Amino acid sequence: IRYMGILFSYSLYSSILLSLLYLSYKWVLAGENQHAYNRTALWLICLVALLGLPLSRLAASIGADAPAAVMPEIEMGQIQIGLEADESAGFQPLWLTAVLWIYLSGVVLTAVQTLLIASRLWRIISAGETVREGRYRIILTDDRSIAPFSWWRYVVMSRSDWNESGRMILTHELQHLSLHHWIDLAVAQIISIFQWYNPSAWLMREEFKTVHEYQADKAVLESGIPARDYQMLLIKKAVGARFPSLANSLNHSKLKKRITMMYNQKSSASRRLRGLALVPALAAAIAVTNIDAVAAVLEETSAARFFVEETSEPVAAEIRTAVNGLPSTESSAVFTREVSEKTQDSQMSPATVSDHTGNAVAAAAEALTAAVSEDDKTSRKTAENADSPELVYSVVQKKPEFPGGDAALLQYISDNIHYPKEASDKKI
Incomplete structure (x- = not known):
């Protein structure tokens, strides 16, 4: 709580970078049939958004120190400066304190919701029957309302799904596990917790899931399963309980886009150059954070505290x-x-x-x-x-x-x- 102002200021800065980079990605790359490349681009967007502020501060300190010659050490002890009484000294605007409480409340509620979903997911895994599949585990449950999903090293599906289309579903879900898609979702969810007010954070998580489904669908078709049979399975499983925060579900809502992507040809290597559009987007995002009004807000929120103590002592x-x-x-x-x-x-x-x-x-x-x-x-x-x-x-x-x-x-x-x-x- 003591550093909540710094965390909120950092969250605002990273959300500006994330939003502009996501919009650029959505514009130039989202529709391309180059799923591994797009997944890498999404990861780079997350890393740049999270590391942008620390790297900019580091670059500024290096730039400031570079031209200096031998610099003597200056140690300033406790300096007391007497000033005329100022009623505003030691206080911060009421609205800023309210914003900090609202932000903290959102973080706590989103984190609690994530933990509840994780708890429910783990209860389903613990209660089901386990079938070994190499280094992975297949969990069979009697609850037919649960759509097949995968997480960490587990594939969960109902017994009826296993009996009807077990191998087809397993091929799809094992692709999620082998590519460690659950790590992407975990990172995206953490970002969403601390940027719960930012729509781009939630859309980034959905974009990760869409790319994951494209990759898993491609693996199924390359295994020799007829596209028509697989598409009928997706349509049948379009309903059912899902775990959008943490797990990859077979019935991801982008069904129409997934079926359309199956018929799209793989994008040429030259199309990857479209990713260079993210560079000017990053420059624009940094420029926005350096606007005087924006920088002032970031600076003010960084210094904000929940509880402010007023200092009053005799002068000098x-x-x-x-x-x-x-x-x-x-x-x-x-x-x-x-x-x-x-x-x-x-x-x-x-x-x-x-x-x-x-x-x-x-x-x-x-x-x-x-x-x-x-x-x-x-x-x-x-x-x-x-x-x-x-x-x-x-x-x-x-x-x-x-x-x-x-x-x-x-x-x-x-x-x-x-x-x-x-x-x-x-x-x-």
């Missing part, structure tokens, strides 16, 4: 400790940042930022102390003029201040504390 405790007697500021909020970066700043010597900051604070303290000393001398002279050498003032009429006033103090600190440019570019 270190400075007050260095200069005794300074009054505290009631209307100040303190924002503490722990930063560890490596950078090289033309305005900085190869010293630590903590030392540099300490020098600035020490200079301010020294100036304030000098002002106190000056006022103390004035107080002593006043006491001497009053013929009261015993009199020592504990409170002076003019409070000490930085030479030039508070504005000069802020300007001095601003001129002498430099934030690492690399961290600033990365919005760290």
Whole structure:
């Protein structure tokens, strides 16, 4: 829950890539009779969508570090900066918190639904009669309402189906198992859980299943089974319980497309070049994520939290400790940042930022102390003029201040504390 904002932001980024790449695939490749190639293309779309954000961050960090020379290590300790009280500090918009709860609810519900389907599937496998078929297992069930399906190393069908068309069904389902189609569906389902709001994620899963059925249908026809007999079997088994999330069912709903594909000639090798259309689609997807408005939303959701704690402390405790007697500021909020970066700043010597900051604070303290000393001398002279050498003032009429006033103090600190440019570019 602590990192839900980061997960949601990552989900949004990957969903943009997945959506545009899927639409391009559907446009240029889905109708081609090159099933192994299409399956590979679908896998590449999933991998690019999932790894796009980490790879882009890695490329950005390498690009930022490449031109740098020897870079001294800069260690910034705990820096406390006093600012005027800001009512928005420590809070996030209510709508963003609501969005996080909605997203988490969708993830949980989709995951629970997947687990329930898996549980039902396993109960059917456990309750059926097992028949060995090499390294695979055939599960025979008395429930005739269940359409034949396969998952992992199991082929499940009713006894009546086994007696009527057992070998034909087995040829189809064993092709699913030998090609490990269940792995595709498992990955597609995981993506659908974390992108439950994205229609393209669900359509990608269905696209995987369609390609799987094309491959299994092709294996049946190549085994010598008459196409007409096999098509009649598909029509007979067009109804029945299925497990769309995890298993490959014989009665996949794309029956018309499957029968049509059986008569299509294999696509020529040159048709595979159509897959190059995915490259500009990827470029367009990355461009979309870099649009200022989109990038701002991704950045804001990444920093979102379910519970936000407000920080409220006295201002600049270190400075007050260095200069005794300074009054505290009631209307100040303190924002503490722990930063560890490596950078090289033309305005900085190869010293630590903590030392540099300490020098600035020490200079301010020294100036304030000098002002106190000056006022103390004035107080002593006043006491001497009053013929009261015993009199020592504990409170002076003019409070000490930085030479030039508070504005000069802020300007001095601003001129002498430099934030690492690399961290600033990365919005760290």
